[in-house]
Amino acid sequence: MTQEExxxxxxxxxxxxxxxxxxxxxxxxxxxxYDYGQMGVELKNNLKRYWWESMVRLHQNIVGxxxxxxxxxxxxxxxxxxxxxxxxxxxxxxxxxxxRADVLIEEHAxxxxxxxxxxxxxxxxxxxxxxxxxxxxxxxARVLELQTRRDSVIERMNAALNASDFDALRQVIIxxxxxxxxxxxxxxxxxxxxxxxxDTRIGAAADGASTIYLRPETAQGIFVNFLNVQKTGRMKxxxxxxxxxxxxxxxxxxxxxxxxxxxxxxxxxxxxxQPGSEMEWYEAWRTARMKWHRALGFGDGxxxxxxxxxxxxxANAACDIEYKFPFGFKEVEGIHSRTDFDLGQHEKxxxxxxxYHDPETGESYIPYVVETSIGVDRMVLQVLSAAYRxxxxxxxxxxxxxxxxxxxxxxxxxxLPLVKKDGLPEIAQEIVRTLRYDYALQYDEKDSIGKRYxxxxxxxxxxxxxxxxxxxxxxxxTVRYRDTMSQSRVPIxxxxxxxxxxxxxxxxxxxxx
Ligand code: ATP
Numbered sequence: 066m067t068q069e070e071x072x073x074x075x076x077x078x079x080x081x082x083x084x085x086x087x088x089x090x091x092x093x094x095x096x097x098x099y100d101y102g103q104m105g106v107e108l109k110n111n112l113k114r115y116w117w118e119s120m121v122r123l124h125q126n127i128v129g130x131x132x133x134x135x136x137x138x139x140x141x142x143x144x145x146x147x148x149x150x151x152x153x154x155x156x157x158x159x160x161x162x163x164x165r166a167d168v169l170i171e172e173h174a175x176x177x178x179x180x181x182x183x184x185x186x187x188x189x190x191x192x193x194x195x196x197x198x199x200x201x202x203x204x205x206a207r208v209l210e211l212q213t214r215r216d217s218v219i220e221r222m223n224a225a226l227n228a229s230d231f232d233a234l235r236q237v238i239i240x241x242x243x244x245x246x247x248x249x250x251x252x253x254x255x256x257x258x259x260x261x262x263x264d265t266r267i268g269a270a271a272d273g274a275s276t277i278y279l280r281p282e283t284a285q286g287i288f289v290n291f292l293n294v295q296k297t298g299r300m301k302x303x304x305x306x307x308x309x310x311x312x313x314x315x316x317x318x319x320x321x322x323x324x325x326x327x328x329x330x331x332x333x334x335x336x337x338x339q340p341g342s343e344m345e346w347y348e349a350w351r352t353a354r355m356k357w358h359r360a361l362g363f364g365d366g367x368x369x370x371x372x373x374x375x376x377x378x379x380a381n382a383a384c385d386i387e388y389k390f391p392f393g394f395k396e397v398e399g400i401h402s403r404t405d406f407d408l409g410q411h412e413k414x415x416x417x418x419x420x421y422h423d424p425e426t427g428e429s430y431i432p433y434v435v436e437t438s439i440g441v442d443r444m445v446l447q448v449l450s451a452a453y454r455x456x457x458x459x460x461x462x463x464x465x466x467x468x469x470x471x472x473x474x475x476x477x478x479x480x481l482p483l484v485k486k487d488g489l490p491e492i493a494q495e496i497v498r499t500l501r502y503d504y505a506l507q508y509d510e511k512d513s514i515g516k517r518y519x520x521x522x523x524x525x526x527x528x529x530x531x532x533x534x535x536x537x538x539x540x541x542x543t544v545r546y547r548d549t550m551s552q553s554r555v556p557i558x559x560x561x562x563x564x565x566x567x568x569x570x571x572x573x574x575x576x577x578x
Contacts, residue, residue, distance in 0.1 A: 097319030107475030132286025160248035467525030
């Protein structure tokens with residue numbers, strides 16, 4: 066199965082089992098907008114809890130807020146979004162498809178990277194044991210030629226973006242003979258600027274109303290509340306403010322399912338530090354955030370850092386954590402050292418002091434900020450793509466199993482009476498009553514036990530509890546484990562503890578500390 070086929074299957078599976086639906090599907094959908102179904106919402110809530118507890122509960126110096134989506138329009142002038150939150154877009158005249166010029170170039174550079182990797186793999190096979198990859202990469206003429214070309218493409222792109230020189234950006238596409246993946250032609254329009262913010266009007270009367278924006282990031286809600294939280298919470302620097310909430314971007318290119326949405330959810334934490342200490346904290350948060358991802362157990366090799374070569378106007382250091390999706394390594398989280406840019410701008414635009422008064426030294430200053438910013442929906446996609454597997458069983462059948470980390474699984478345990486008679490449903494219902502206050506569970510008595518196991522595998526339920534005739538005699542049940550399909554007999558009295566141990570958040574949280 067190719068990665069593309071795998072991805073298609075994953076999208077179909079997500080719909081079939083109630084994880085993700087296209088928004089307004091009965092009207093043929095709305096591009097890049099999705100709804101979470103009965104399973105998706107549970108998974109998403111568990112992910113949010115994993116992040117919130119890791120950030121807020123486990124750090125004495127981080128607190129949460131929930132700011133509004135609407136903010137005073139001056140906010141977005143101060144933050145630079147009105148002037149500079151633009152994407153450079155380009156159209157292909159034959160296919161009429163629209164692209165982000167920088168994304169076209171980056172994908173082209175990634176193809177050159179792939180060529181380099183292929184050369185390396187070929188040589189590895191040829192040289193066998195004696196192969197020295199570092200030496201090969203630094204001396205092989207073909208690899209060096211490709212590398213130089215790739216670096217020059219990226220360098221030219223960054224220079225053009227930094228200078229907002231769209232002719233130069235277009236010239237990279239022309240010089241590199243980048244073709245439209247749809248039409249295959251190189252018939253490109255000019256590059257134009259496109260602001261990503263959605264606007265709307267506030268107030269009833271059309272003439273008295275003014276334009277406001279749907280927030281394109283949650284961060285500004287934290288910055289404008291910085292002093293409210295600091296003073297009322299008596300927070301001492303260094304401290305952080307965390308928030309989970311919706312953000313909106315009028316993305317030009319809407320592709321790859323929930324990877325790039327127009328309405329999505331972010332989990333952001335702004336960490337306020339003393340000027341001069343920001344690099345230390347930037348490093349610390351990079352490490353901490355990578356650990357958080359890796360604790361999920363999807364394979365350390367499937368993550369990497371991508372250092373930003375082009376820094377945003379507010380940053381003095383930035384990187385992304387990328388995960389290897391079926392369509393390649395892509396950003397799931399950004400870690401940015403945002404300097405005092407945002408608070409400084411708000412001080413300027415609002416005329417209010419945005420300073421921290423250090424009670425020990427008596428100093429007042431605008432703190433520096435290190436931000437961690439992660440997309441909930443991209444995390445959902447990460448979990449779904451890592452979890453999906455098709456397995457051939459010993460009896461010749463196949464099963465699709467979602468190996469979702471138990472702490473994130475939408476349903477923790479399924480309670481299944483073997484047959485619909487002989488008092489077994491009653492015992493099963495009694496078990497449901499003891500577990501339901503603490504664990505998301507399903508009761509299912511329909512169809513053969515094999516079919517019921519398959520249904521639970523398909524939504525990623527880590528544990529199935531089967532009530533059979535022996536249960537009526539000795540008070541034990543069969544517990545079946547999703548990943549291994551192994552079974553063991555357990556007294557009903559021990560079930561509550563077992564489900565907690567196997568599916569609780571605690572183990573995951575301890576791993577990422
Ligand atoms: P990209 O380069 O992919 O457009 P970005 O660098 O603009 O992303 P940030 O502004 O750093 O993204 O936003 C932080 C996080 O928010 C991203 O790492 C991502 O997980 C999430 N995110 C951003 N845009 C979207 C979107 N359109 N749909 C879903 N998640 C998004």
